[in-house]
Amino acid sequence: MTAVAALIPALNEEEPLPRVLDELRAAGIDQVVVVDNGSTDATAQVAREGGARVIEERQRGYGAACLAGMAHIATWSESPSVLLFLDGDGSDDPRESPRLLDPILADEADFVVGVREKRHGRSGSGASVPLHARLGDGLIRLGARWLHGVELGDLGPFRAIRWSSLQALEMDDQDWGWTLQMQLRAHRAGLRYREVSVSHRRRTGGRSKVSGTLLGSLRAGVKMVRVLLRRAS
Numbered sequence: 001m002t003a004v005a006a007l008i009p010a011l012n013e014e015e016p017l018p019r020v021l022d023e024l025r026a027a028g029i030d031q032v033v034v035v036d037n038g039s040t041d042a043t044a045q046v047a048r049e050g051g052a053r054v055i056e057e058r059q060r061g062y063g064a065a066c067l068a069g070m071a072h073i074a075t076w077s078e079s080p081s082v083l084l085f086l087d088g089d090g091s092d093d094p095r096e097s098p099r100l101l102d103p104i105l106a107d108e109a110d111f112v113v114g115v116r117e118k119r120h121g122r123s124g125s126g127a128s129v130p131l132h133a134r135l136g137d138g139l140i141r142l143g144a145r146w147l148h149g150v151e152l153g154d155l156g157p158f159r160a161i162r163w164s165s166l167q168a169l170e171m172d173d174q175d176w177g178w179t180l181q182m183q184l185r186a187h188r189a190g191l192r193y194r195e196v197s198v199s200h201r202r203r204t205g206g207r208s209k210v211s212g213t214l215l216g217s218l219r220a221g222v223k224m225v226r227v228l229l230r231r232a233s
Contacts, residue, residue, distance in 0.1 A: 004101055004160075005031040005073060005080035008052070008088045009065035014042040016090035016203060021050035023094035031080065033072060034088065035065040043088075063178035067171065074167075081105070084160045089203040092158040099196045100160035110165045110191040113183065114158035114198035140180060143228045150187040153195045155179045155224075165191055177227035184227070 006029050010017060017034070024032055034047035035055045047054045057068035066085070073080065082104050086092040092114070103109040141152045157179060166182075169189060173181040186193055 003080065003105065004029050004082045004084060004097075005033065006084040006086065006094075006097075007066065007069040007073070008032065008034045008047075008086060009037055009062055009069070010034050010039065010043050010047065010088040011037045011060075011065075012039045012041045012043060013088040014039070014046050017043060017046050017088045018050050020086070020088055020090055020092075020094060021047070021052055024097070025051070027094050027097045029084065029094070029097060033069045035069040037061070037065040059174070061175040063171070063173040063175050063181075066178055067174070070166070070171070073163075080163050082160055083163050083166060085157055087157050091201050091203050092156075093199050093201055096158075096198050097160075099198060100158065103194055103196075104160055104162055108192070109194040111161045111182075111186045112159065112194045112196060113152075113154060114156055115154040115195045116156050116158075116200035117197055140224045140228065143225070144180070144184065147228055148184055148187065150184065152183055155183070156198075156200075158198055161186075161191075165189075173223075173227060176223045180224045180227050 006024055008017075008020065021032060024030075030051065032052040033055060034043070034052040035057050036044040036047070038058050038060055044054045044056070053072070055068050055072045057065050070083075073083070082101055084097055084101060086094065096114070100112040100114055103112050137155055140155060144150050144152050159179070159182075161182070165186070169182060169185040171178070171182060171185070183193075
């Protein structure tokens with residue numbers, strides 16, 4: 001059984017992706033799936049050149065890309081024991097992967113989420129998440145506490161989960177509610193959940209699809225509110 005595999009949903013990330021793949025290899029992770037979510041640049045090409053398995057998913061949406069990647073991994077003759085999720089824009093630091101992976105590999109947790117150090121503007125090498133994104137993130141986390149009784153330190157994409165646990169969650173969100181849905185369903189399923197501090201870097205190329213613009217953050221926020229309300233009913 002492969003110990004760890006990584007899944008990267010990607011949309012027009014040809015510039016930052018090679019560095020991300022290099023850093024994953026340096027961290028000892030060489031089973032990488034990049035899901036090209038309808039890119040109009042050379043994302044798929046640079047991913048293949050970087051040694052990743054490339055899956056095409058034309059239906060736009062973060063969740064749709066993750067589901068496509070999971071469906072592909074499910075066909076492997078040897079499934080990974082742990083799946084690492086991260087973005088392809090360079091904002092997540094693959095060198096910090098052991099912080100998320102080690103508790104699961106040591107059987108101390110089933111699901112670990114990276115809480116971005118710079119989300120609240122704390123000192124460090126990364127760039128602070130924009131104010132509008134931080135406010136929206138805080139409101140969604142407050143809703144999770146009120147409606148679901150779960151305390152969440154962050155909703156970020158840098159996370160690791162036991163493969164068997166992820167499959168049992170029966171994820172189905174097609175868009176930006178994906179990360180929140182995973183955390184709410186993990187809480188409901190009683191998974192051993194842990195949060196660890198991770199850095200948050202400036203993206204190394206390309207353009208942000210969500211937090212980089214107010215409109216993008218609003219769209220993502222609306223989709224997360226729908227997840228909150230649907231899972232609370």
